[in-house]
Amino acid sequence: MNEEIKKGSQHPLSILANQAYQVFSDLNFEVIFGPELETEWYNFDALNMSKYHPARDMQDTFWIKDKPGNVLRTHTTNVTARAVEEAHKQGHMPYACISVGKVFRNEATDATHEMQFFQIDGAMVGEDISIADLKGVLTYFYKKVLGDDVDIEFRPSFFPFTEPSIEVHAKFKGKWLEMMGAGMLHPNVLRNLGLDPKKYQGFAFGGGLDRIAMIKWNIPEVRLFYQGDLRLNQF
Amino acid sequence: MKISYNWLKWYIPEIPDRDMIWDIFTYHLCEVEGIEKIGEGVTSDTIFDINILPNRAHDLLSHQGIARELASFLDIPYVDPTPKYKIPESKPTNLQIKVESDKCRRYTARIVRDVKVGSSPEWVVNHLTSIGERSINNMVDLANIVMYDCGQPIHVFDLDKVKGILIIREAKEGEEITTLDNKKVKLKTSDLVIADEDNVLAIAGVKGGKIAEVDENTKNIIIEVANFDPVSVRKTGRGAGIFTDALKRFENDLSPELCDFAMLEMSALLVEYGCIDFENIIDVYPEKQKERKLSFSINKMSKMLGIEIKDEQVVDILKRYNFKYEKTLSADGHYPLVGGEQYEIIIPPLRLDLQIEEDIAEEIGRIVGYDKVISKIPKIDFQPKINETYKKILWARNKLLSDGYSEVMTYTFCDKGEVQVLESAFDKKFLRTNLKDGLKESIKLNQVNLPLLDTKEIKIFEIGTVFKKDKEEIYVAYGNKKEIKEISLEKFCEYNSSQLSLVKRGENAGNLIPLDKGDKGGLFNMWSLYPFIVRDIAVWVPESEGKENLEKLLKENITELCIKGPELFDSFTKKGKTSYGFRLIFQSYDRTLTDIEINEIITKITNKIKENSNWQVR
Helix, strand or coil: CCCCCCCCCCCHHHHHHHHHHHHHHHCCCEECCCCCEEEHHHHCHHHCCCCCCHHHHHCCCCEECCCCCEEECCCCHHHHHHHHHHHHHCCCCCEEEEEEEEEECCCCCECCECCEEEEEEEEEEECCCCHHHHHHHHHHHHHHHHCCCCEEEEEEEEECCEEEEEEEEEEECCEEEEEEEEEEECHHHHHHCCCCCCCCEEEEEEEEHHHHHHHHHCCCCHHHHHCCCHHHCCC | CEEEHHHHHHHCCCCCCHHHHHHHHHHHHCEEEEEEEECCHHHCEEEEEEECCHHHCCCCCCHHHHHHHHHHHHCCCCCCCHHHCCCCCCECCCCCEEECCCCEEEEEEEEEECCCCCCCCHHHHHHHHHCCCCCCCHHHHHHHHHHHHHCCCCEEEEHHHCCCCEEEEECCCCCEEEECCCCEEECCCCCEEEECCCCEEEECCCEEECCCCCCCCCCCEEEEEEEECHHHHHHHHHHHCCCCHHHHHHHCCCCCCHHHHHHHHHHHHHHHCCCCEEECCEEECCCCCCCCEEEEEHHHHHHHHCCCCCHHHHHHHHHHCCCEEEEECCCCCCCCCCCCCEEEEECCCCCCCCCCHHHHHHHHHHHHCHHHCCCCCCCCCCCCCCCHHHHHHHHHHHHHHHCCCEECCCCCEECCCCEEECCCCCCCCEECCCCHHHHHHHHHHHHHCHHHCCCCCCCEEEEEEEECCCCEEEEEEEECCCCEEEEEHHHHHHHCHHHHHHCCCCCCHHHCCCCCCCCCCCCCCCCCCCCCEEEEEEEEEECCCCCHHHHHHHHHHCCCCEEEEEEEEEEEEECCEEEEEEEEEECCCCCCCCHHHHHHHHHHHHHHHHCCCCCEEC
16 A cells, blocks of 8 residues: 555643643653552652541542552642652752643542543742742743633632642633642641751642643533544544 | 621621622632622622631631631721620539540530520521521521631530430440431441430530420520530541531531630520520530740741742731731841841631641731732753653654554543452442453444544554553553554553654653644534434546536535535546545534435435536436
């Protein structure tokens, strides 16, 4: 056959993940990967979510049978935690990392909720990293991914792993939309990862990649991403 | 939590308009989930549904809490009701309380005699209904009003149904209680209960019981204002499958110091009802909440927030929020220089969220407003390493895309496997051991839609994690309807390692540029969920004429129901005539098309074709 092979089409979430990696790499973030089946330690405890903390209510978790203390990760912050810990051990401070990965929530599905979805998660740790840096990095990211006319704003929030905690909203096509959670890494988290909070501070952020994709391309249902339907690959 | 604007106004008469309250909530305190106007005229009200997160659930799950916060934020007067709450001199009491578990951190109780149970006055009913609560009777309603007002749950027992003393203890093996809503609950020995000498009367902090219920015949009551261990209340509630507003407050940890005010307010409201016969308060409070202090420096605040925080700003906030504070000296006995000022504050008892310096940074950050933070792009001295996994995924994906495979993502959960989850909201409880099964389903689905896709053959791939008994691994699967190959990402890249140079290598991972960056832009087009109908039309046309006229005619007559086509799928020439085969696909976004209506369209088209004597429909 002489006919040239027609190129296949890419899944939208891969396109977006690659864009995210690219944008953050431009800012010197290291691309990292980590396990989907995770210990309770890296998914919860290290992140300052004690066993009976009401915040665990916010996470509907899949626990693994016959493997006590193991879960399907509920966020990719576990990857960030592992990477920051390792970087510090290796003497790589300051440090910045970015990951995109699949996460799982044990909750009923609908047009905007899925039992599995992708999360983008990152952190930057050093001696004088602040919320101003966080705002700079996220503004850069959202402008690159959603367009130059995008604005972002921070609203107060609460997460066990950050203090102060904020919610990031982006103004896209005239509407403010909740995009991700963020804040300054809680000193307990830094301590749990072996860092001295008196010396180091840093920001962390995390949110759904599927949600960004839905907003960016106007995709109506999160469940469309996992049907295996090639009509999804329009970009 | 629902918050009534009118209720807030009691405490902050100078409250600004509703839009401004929305702004303050949103940008300085908490998310507003909803806002609703209710009632007409003088009774009209605005109800905010706000989402108080666990860190502020100690002090903000109440109207007074929110009112105090707004008053401090806006620096407007807060009307403290305490001075006007006057209780008649109370009498000696025989009430006996025995606390047998340290899960009860404080228990205050008092007997009030000669109460008249009946319906509530109008303001009570209005207040309760405005926030979506139901009026039950005047006693129960008052207890609820106090909880929504100051945040402290209160329980009321019928004194004459209680045998002997009140005991706060853990439940005994096999004990049961019938709750106020007539649910029978089997108690666990770790559950904290309120009991008399014979029976369990209430599940502590969770729900009251039927036995000592206040009803229309009740004459004398015991008011309980207590504080319970948050974890214990939470576990008990979960175990019993009960969730109440009282539980929500206890499980988030309340200050035992709140009991005094709640008892005062409950008593004062009973006075308004005409009650005069109050007995002394019994207060079992083994370990008083200690006064806590917290130090912070202005430097640290500025360094965390990335804004220059000024001394005056901080002093202003400390004053508005009624913190007792002291400017502290540095080790050499002097006040530190500008920017280095340090403060020590006494934490108000209800502010259990303030524990560390960073909590003060959040307090200052949210009050000042994060809009004051000016973005900056950090430059850090760090050289990222290239991530090997990412490099391989990128390479495998590019390779498969260039070989004509399209990418799908399927579900991790399946019917069988080696790793299982415990509880699941879904029927599938196993994690996939392969990608193949998902791809087979995907091929089946896409095969049906083949005419709609811009491809002759379905070729797909997935790169994803599979779960074996003791490890997870990233696999690559790719194939068509005849065959699917599956192999670990590691091996996939090894076999093709000579071609790894396909990925450009640069100094950092960012230079791992995907061959196909994708994203042609534009917006997503949702497909129709109704079945489609395919029709082919083949026509003989004089060789010299070409296909253009025929194509034009088709385009003019296919109607908007044709979502794809006319698409030339076949052509050949014989004896001076060329046969053109066009494919038309019909589909509607709002209904299932019938053969009959498509036949009509096709008939119309063929009739038009027949009008041209040089053309023949095959």
